[in-house]
Ligand code: FES
């Protein structure tokens with residue numbers, strides 16, 4: 012076993028400090044050291060997106076990265092998106108449009124979708140499909156996921172307009 | 176009574192019962208990342224197990240040296256077959272009546288086979304230790320082709336040497352498993368010999384894999400103090416796992432609790448019993464600590480639950496006008512190193528004998544030969560009832576080939592051969608009794624919606640334009656009409672390891688009028704917590720929102736055979752309705768007592784019992800529930816509970832009509848799905864939103880299988896598609912929007928007329944996508960080409976037809 016490193020992360024707004032082997036993948040540090048089990052492991056090879064989190068403003072597949080590489084970073088996982096009393100618009104819309112079935116891909120999907128809508132607040136269907144292509148879902152066939160995201164986008168935009 | 180109408184409508188709407196697109200109750204947890212899947216389980220002092228797997232497809236295991244691994248700090252144990260043998264757990268029975276090595280006992284039969292199980296303090300240490308276990312192998316000749324296996328002198332299963340009788344009758348060769356015959360061979364041959372037209376085709380339905388997004392795993396915890404074993408795992412059939420675990424381990428069944436937590440998709444992958452489950456149990460017994468085992472994606476694709484791998488040869492005969500007269504089908508089924516197919520015991524080739532499809536075929540014969548090869552065991556029903564995808568693909572290709580032979584339109588050929596509405600219940604030539612159907616109506620609706628004639632005209636124009644050199648894109652119109660057979664099944668002929676395939680539901684109504692129902696099934700994304708509450712709401716008049724559905728814990732749920740083969744709605748759904756009716760019967764007596772009338776003088780009305788002819792006198796179910804617990808009613812026991820074990824009288828037979836329109840670039844081999852129309856008839860529709868979601872998902876898995884997904888081996892038995900890099904899972908980018916539609920032909924024998932839908936789109940979708948690709952080349956002489964139709968293969972087809980010249 013190699014020497015452990017002292018890791019500091021800010022996860023969902025909370026400061027976390029722990030020891031980890033440099034070779035430990037970020038996804039396992041999150042899931043096993045910090046008990047953040049929303050992000051899932053579907054492949055460990057960066058293909059499925061189940062482990063997607065946001066790191067310093069970017070969508071990242073957390074199985075792609077060693078925890079040591081994330082040292083000092085600010086991370087948002089599904090646990091940091093919405094609260095039980097105030098769900099995120101995307102969470103509402105996934106439910107409303109049946110954008111999930113087994114739910115295994117859902118945390119990664121929604122986490123990725125929050126970034127997609129920041130990158131492109133008014134996407135076309137094609138842009139949603141392209142922007143979500145790093146996240147695999149085995150259950151839904153995507154049609155309702157796309158619908159959920161497009162509907163969330165228009166709700167967010169309508170709310171923004173109303174606020175102006 | 177008119178003034179009552181809005182009120183009744185409102186009361187009915189409040190129930191959120193049958194037919195309502197109720198939003199899912201599961202989603203609140205899942206959208207917030209609060210699902211609880213197996214790998215989320217963390218117990219104090221939990222250890223992690225990992226496998227040493229064979230790099231060879233066929234080899235003798237000469238020695239296993241654990242010393243270096245055991246010396247690694249954090250390693251607690253390394254188990255081999257030798258360690259399991261004293262417990263008699265080094266082999267385990269399979270669902271197909273064969274046995275399978277839990278850990279390699281002297282030899283390995285497929286790449287990725289489990290050789291040793293390392294138990295360590297965390298997953299990284301376990302993975303390190305796997306590398307340190309030294310295994311010496313002696314390579315043996317590898318056979319990956321079942322036809323070769325039947326000719327070869329090489330004995331794959333030395334443990335069975337000399338056994339001429341298998342679980343399903345005589346074995347013809349040392350690598351042969353069984354022959355399963357159905358129908359009338361002599362009669363069929365006679366019809367074929369004398370037929371006006373005969374079309375023959377050989378097709379290979381390639382090996383693939385269900386590949387749910389969550390892999391398989393388990394956590395076993397043996398509490399030595401009270402002698403209880405708790406096992407959490409990715410089990411589509413938790414009760415069966417409990418029984419098997421008890422039989423294997425000798426621990427009495429009441430001391431075993433099996434829990435299926437949330438399951439991240441199953442599609443058949445999680446029906447089987449895998450060495451990992453057994454090893455986690457043994458390791459927990461040996462170490463006295465909880466042991467977790469979760470396979471990684473590569474292990475999942477290499478070792479647990481392949482699907483299909485059927486080499487099929489068909490002959491279909493017809494009159495010159497296209498009336499089918501007979502069908503002959505032979506299958507060489509590659510089962511890999513062990514026969515671990517997950518089929519009901521008496522059906523070694525599942526329900527392959529549904530291969531006469533939706534057509535009125537007077538005589539037919541089917542023979543399936545199961546064969547051992549150096550490939551992984553499995554043979555699960557990937558998003559279908561047992562081998563029904565294979566059957567439907569077979570007949571839907573044979574129809575297309577016959578249409579070519581007859582120079583006839585394939586839609587018309589189907590139409591003139593459909594079983595007619597008035598023929599139901601219809602007994603097919605291979606024995607099944609189809610409960611209900613109205614194929615012509617569905618077909619006509621589908622063809623009309625897509626403007627079938629318009630499509631054919633456009634296609635003809637496209638062919639002409641292609642020949643004139645004006646386009647490089649061809650157009651394919653894919654058709655399929657399928658009949659599924661789901662809801663296994665009647666206990667008289669369906670069992671798994673001797674357990675009849677009934678299912679169950681237990682209901683408790685609480686004093687304040689809400690309820691909990693427990694079932695023997697387990698959702699893997701189908702939304703049981705939502706839909707079963709809807710069935711019950713309509714039966715007992717309590718809002719679905721006030722009904723909790725619980726599944727998957729064998730300590731609390733009644734015994735059931737689990738969820739696969741679209742059996743939950745047909746079987747457990749029926750049990751739910753029947754248990755609901757028992758509740759209602761008791762509620763009726765209570766209501767009559769409270770209203771001081773005779774039992775027969777009250778009737779059920781949505782959410783209450785009313786006095787016949789005096790609807791202003793009523794007791795709501797809520798009031799009745801309360802009374803059940805707080806009043807002493809003469810002759811009636813307190814409480815309001817019921818349980819039902821439902822043994823279905825027959826299977827259900829959902830059907831559907833699909834059309835796919837595809838453009839194919841002959842120079843790149845890239846298919847572009849322009850339109851996909853899916854009409855499903857699953858009988859009574861419980862939740863249209865969920866049905867639609869199931870159809871989207873099943874079609875997407877069909878697209879995957881038809882257009883690229885496969886488990887491929889090289890000649891050495893190496894798995895060439897062991898990661899998601901090579902194993903095709905479509906993304907949002909490759910998947911079209913689907914148009915869904917329906918007709919409703921209720922099942923006559925199901926309490927609410929429902930038939931099941933989760934798998935229909937896969938069963939009907941695969942031939943539809945495949946037919947679309949092949950139809951595009953029909954005008955250029957293509958008769959049949961095998962799936963998967965990936966870009967390279969489509970390009971090769973175009974090239975072979977001289978379209979690049
Ligand atoms: S687990 Fe990270 S992309 Fe699949």
Ligand code: FES
Nearest residue numbers: 112116148149150
């Ligand atoms: S909902 Fe099951 S993988 Fe997406």
